[in-house]
Amino acid sequence: MANDNLTAVLYGIEDLRLEQRPIPEIADDEVLLKMDSVGICGSDVHYLVHGRIGDFVLTKPMIIGHEASGIVAKVGKKVKHLAVGDRVACEPGVPCRYCDHCKAGQYNLCPDMIFCATPPYDGNLTRYYKHAADFCYKLPDHVTMEEGALLEPLSVGVHACRRAGVGLGSKVLVLGAGPIGLVTLLAAQAMGAEQVLITDLVQQRLDVAKELGATHTLLMGKDESAEDVAKKVHQVMGVEPDKSIDCCGAESTTRLSIFATRSGGCVVIVGMGSPEPKIPLINALAREVDIRGVFRYCNDYPAALALVASGKVNVKRLITHHFDITETAKAFETSRYGHGGAIKVMIHVQPRDTNN
Ligand code: NAD
Ligand code: ZN
Numbered sequence: 001m002a003n004d005n006l007t008a009v010l011y012g013i014e015d016l017r018l019e020q021r022p023i024p025e026i027a028d029d030e031v032l033l034k035m036d037s038v039g040i041c042g043s044d045v046h047y048l049v050h051g052r053i054g055d056f057v058l059t060k061p062m063i064i065g066h067e068a069s070g071i072v073a074k075v076g077k078k079v080k081h082l083a084v085g086d087r088v089a090c091e092p093g094v095p096c097r098y099c100d101h102c103k104a105g106q107y108n109l110c111p112d113m114i115f116c117a118t119p120p121y122d123g124n125l126t127r128y129y130k131h132a133a134d135f136c137y138k139l140p141d142h143v144t145m146e147e148g149a150l151l152e153p154l155s156v157g158v159h160a161c162r163r164a165g166v167g168l169g170s171k172v173l174v175l176g177a178g179p180i181g182l183v184t185l186l187a188a189q190a191m192g193a194e195q196v197l198i199t200d201l202v203q204q205r206l207d208v209a210k211e212l213g214a215t216h217t218l219l220m221g222k223d224e225s226a227e228d229v230a231k232k233v234h235q236v237m238g239v240e241p242d243k244s245i246d247c248c249g250a251e252s253t254t255r256l257s258i259f260a261t262r263s264g265g266c267v268v269i270v271g272m273g274s275p276e277p278k279i280p281l282i283n284a285l286a287r288e289v290d291i292r293g294v295f296r297y298c299n300d301y302p303a304a305l306a307l308v309a310s311g312k313v314n315v316k317r318l319i320t321h322h323f324d325i326t327e328t329a330k331a332f333e334t335s336r337y338g339h340g341g342a343i344k345v346m347i348h349v350q351p352r353d354t355n356n
């Protein structure tokens with residue numbers, strides 16, 4: 001094995017460096033992965049720009065990256081389901097497996113979760129990375145490494161749709177057509193939604209949503225009142241949506257998601273904006289509109305993989321840019337400023353398509 005373990009390390013605000021790190025030693029229940037594709041997520045950019053997200057504060061250098069796929073290079077003694085050479089998607093959060101939440105099957109709520117590139121834990125934009133083997137999912141031969149990396153955001157979309165109870169015939173409103181809104185759109189369609197209307201402030205993002213099969217798109221003005229836009233949503237859809245999924249988290253989108261949802265329906269909040277937004281709570285309670293949160297995903301990777309492997313969902317259109325790990329700074333700049341209509345920026349740790 002080569003000694004090159006080039007790694008992208010965030011030292012602090014606006015201080016992302018490439019440096020050599022030792023190749024990790026694995027425990028009996030872990031695998032060593034030769035990383036392949038790592039997508040940049042809004043949260044990675046947020047740590048670069050602000051050094052924190054809420055209570056998660058960068059206090060020491062942290063390896064960045066968490067939307068990843070790689071090739072198994074070594075297996076621990078206890079690992080039965082993976083072998084050297086397997087191509088895998090890597091679910092980035094590893095819970096304790098012992099607490100009440102873990103035992104109840106809601107491991108995304110585990111207080112001891114170790115999550116890639118959430119301080120203080122290292123991520124996986126590096127050539128060699130070790131991970132809990134049971135959080136690695138073997139990819140079928142026809143699923144690409146890039147698609148494997150995209151299972152991370154897609155799992156958020158699957159989880160959001162499951163939380164909303166999207167099913168056959170659902171009429172869904174998705175707020176925000178960023179990567180998360182778009183994967184939520186894809187998941188909702190695959191789960192049987194009859195209509196999906198997606199909103200954004202940026203027409204170019206809505207154009208992508210339309211290409212991906214959104215039945216309706218609605219360009220919002222920044223200063224429109226949520227009540228007025230809710231009426232427009234009803235007009236365009238011809239019905240009131242029974243599920244609204246806020247993939248933006250601005251106060252205005254959360255307000256709109258409540259006003260627009262039909263009585264007895266469900267609002268799911270995925271986007272993280274203001275911690276205490278002004279929302280029409282009495283309107284929601286008087287119409288029995290349920291408001292639910294989403295935190296990452298839980299047991300959703302297998303479903304996300306099945307959607308991609310079966311061809312029901314095509315996530316590839318989300319990728320707009322490709323960079324080599326040596327171009328990490330440029331990749332982050334492209335994602336941060338949305339250069340060239342960037343949606344999902346993919347970093348290749350191996351030369352692109354080496355392992356497809
Ligand atoms: P993004 O910033 O790329 O996308 C947000 C989109 O919303 C953009 O296209 C933007 O133009 C649009 N937008 C902004 N204001 C709007 C408005 N008033 N009305 C309609 N659209 C508006 O971000 P993303 O990567 O797609 O992530 C979306 C959100 O989801 C972020 O807040 C992120 O932190 C959050 N997130 C949450 C979880 C979770 O577990 N809950 C997981 C992943 C991401
Ligand atoms: Zn736990």
